[in-house]
Amino acid sequence: MLFLQGTCSFIAFLILITNSLCAKRKTAIFLLEVSAVLYLGAPIVYLTYEGVPGDTARWFLNISKFLDYFSPLLMLLSFSLYLRDLLSHKTEASKRNKFLLAPAELVLLIGVILLIISRFTGWYYFYDELNHYHRAKGRIIATIIPSVCMILQIICILSNYKNISKRVRVPLVLFLIIPILSSVISFRTRGFYLVNISTVFMAIVLYIFVVMDSNETIENAHKREVEILENYKRELEIKVDERTKELRIANEKVENLLLNILPEPIAKELTEHPDNIISQRFPNATILFTDIVGFTKMSSQMSAEETVSMLNELVSLFDKRAKNEGIEKIKTIGDAYMAATGLTIENTPDGAVKMIHFAQGLLADVQQFNEKFHMQIRIRIGINSGNLVAGVIGKTKFIYDVWGDTVNVASRMESTGEPMQIHVSENTWLQTKDFIQFEAPVSVEVKGKGEMCCYFVKGIK
Numbered sequence: 001m002l003f004l005q006g007t008c009s010f011i012a013f014l015i016l017i018t019n020s021l022c023a024k025r026k027t028a029i030f031l032l033e034v035s036a037v038l039y040l041g042a043p044i045v046y047l048t049y050e051g052v053p054g055d056t057a058r059w060f061l062n063i064s065k066f067l068d069y070f071s072p073l074l075m076l077l078s079f080s081l082y083l084r085d086l087l088s089h090k091t092e093a094s095k096r097n098k099f100l101l102a103p104a105e106l107v108l109l110i111g112v113i114l115l116i117i118s119r120f121t122g123w124y125y126f127y128d129e130l131n132h133y134h135r136a137k138g139r140i141i142a143t144i145i146p147s148v149c150m151i152l153q154i155i156c157i158l159s160n161y162k163n164i165s166k167r168v169r170v171p172l173v174l175f176l177i178i179p180i181l182s183s184v185i186s187f188r189t190r191g192f193y194l195v196n197i198s199t200v201f202m203a204i205v206l207y208i209f210v211v212m213d214s215n216e217t218i219e220n221a222h223k224r225e226v227e228i229l230e231n232y233k234r235e236l237e238i239k240v241d242e243r244t245k246e247l248r249i250a251n252e253k254v255e256n257l258l259l260n261i262l263p264e265p266i267a268k269e270l271t272e273h274p275d276n277i278i279s280q281r282f283p284n285a286t287i288l289f290t291d292i293v294g295f296t297k298m299s300s301q302m303s304a305e306e307t308v309s310m311l312n313e314l315v316s317l318f319d320k321r322a323k324n325e326g327i328e329k330i331k332t333i334g335d336a337y338m339a340a341t342g343l344t345i346e347n348t349p350d351g352a353v354k355m356i357h358f359a360q361g362l363l364a365d366v367q368q369f370n371e372k373f374h375m376q377i378r379i380r381i382g383i384n385s386g387n388l389v390a391g392v393i394g395k396t397k398f399i400y401d402v403w404g405d406t407v408n409v410a411s412r413m414e415s416t417g418e419p420m421q422i423h424v425s426e427n428t429w430l431q432t433k434d435f436i437q438f439e440a441p442v443s444v445e446v447k448g449k450g451e452m453c454c455y456f457v458k459g460i461k
Contacts, residue, residue, distance in 0.1 A: 006232050009037050010225055028082035032075055039071035057131050069115050069142055076149050077108050087160055104152040111145035279391035283347045286355040286385040287407050289414035291336040293378040317365040327358045331399055349431035352385045356436050359422045382413025384425040412446045422457035429455045
């Protein structure tokens with residue numbers, strides 16, 4: 001579209017500087033090419049600001065959509081002026097031509113008036129609060145008006161067909177027929193501005209035949225046009241290469257950001273199939289919860305900046321360890337940290353052992369943090385193993401999350417645990433007892449589950 005827009009702009013410039021066309025024809029073709037430039041520019045501005053909130057975006061959207069409706073009317077008016085001049089040179093003036101062209105121009109004038117009224121009343125279209133475009137009931141009028149005008153112009157051309165030069169017969173008819181066919185096709189290819197491109201393309205074709213019907217001065221100008229267009233094409237290719245490189249770098253940044261939010265397989269699935277529901281069931285996953293003991297009281301004695309800085313420093317240590325040990329961080333909720341292992345379809349106990357090693361590392365990280373910042377932070381850790389469901393829900397600000405009784409019990413293990421201790425359920429104990437030393441089992445009243453046999457980690461065997 002940019003190439004066609006540049007072509008039409010250059011053609012309009014050539015028409016201004018040429019002396020081989022009469023004033024009326026020169027004015028008509030110039031207006032035709034200018035309206036073609038506006039017709040191509042309107043969708044570019046519209047696609048840039050559509051859906052962007054704000055008054056500035058609304059202002060640009062209103063201008064672009066007004067030009068999108070106004071440009072075809074201007075193009076048809078320019079074409080009507082060209083037909084008047086052409087028929088006055090090629091045939092004797094007749095009442096029949098005036099009878100057809102005058103109503104066509106009147107219809108176009110009415111169309112412009114209705115478009116201006118619609119601009120302030122929303123009769124043709126309107127935008128919602130999020131600056132999304134919606135058609136209104138009066139939109140059909142905007143289609144009927146240019147259609148009536150084109151029908152009258154086609155009848156005028158056909159009635160004078162034999163008296164018109166063979167060189168311009170075909171482009172005159174195609175200038176009106178091709179956009180009509182494109183309109184029909186566009187009903188099945190929405191999102192592709194076929195009508196705009198085909199109409200502008202025919203405007204260019206019409207110009208070429210007008211040039212062929214003129215003298216050698218226009219032909220020389222056309223040679224200069226081709227040379228400039230080639231330079232424009234080369235410059236455009238260079239710009240496209242640069243933009244492609246920038247787009248590739250931007251995509252890499254987006255992918256890296258997405259991988260910081262979601263597991264790699266989930267991020268890949270979400271990128272390739274954004275409309276799919278992403279969900280999985282894992283037979284033997286292990287969930288860890290940890291939070292800071294007495295955080296509410298501690299944060300009340302700290303400023304907001306100090307609180308966030310402290311949490312960021314501590315969570316960063318946990319994140320670094322999770323990455324190094326192959327643990328999948330799920331999320332943080334306030335001062336709570338949630339992680340998972342065993343998110344595979346294989347039913348193996350490896351994830352539970354890995355999680356306990358990770359939990360021991362978290363205790364070491366807290367001690368390191370306290371020594372570095374001279375604080376007395378203590379955490380509780382709860383772990384449970386079992387089946388669960390994982391997936392991504394929502395379309396905005398989504399996260400990868402896990403659900404199920406396994407998750408709930410892990411949370412209860414944390415809340416009923418002891419500071420700086422690793423509290424695990426019986427399910428986790430059964431999978432790790434051959435590798436990990438535990439203290440004697442204790443019976444704990446767990447909300448929603450009753451009494452459960454639980455264990456505190458003693459060390460590595």
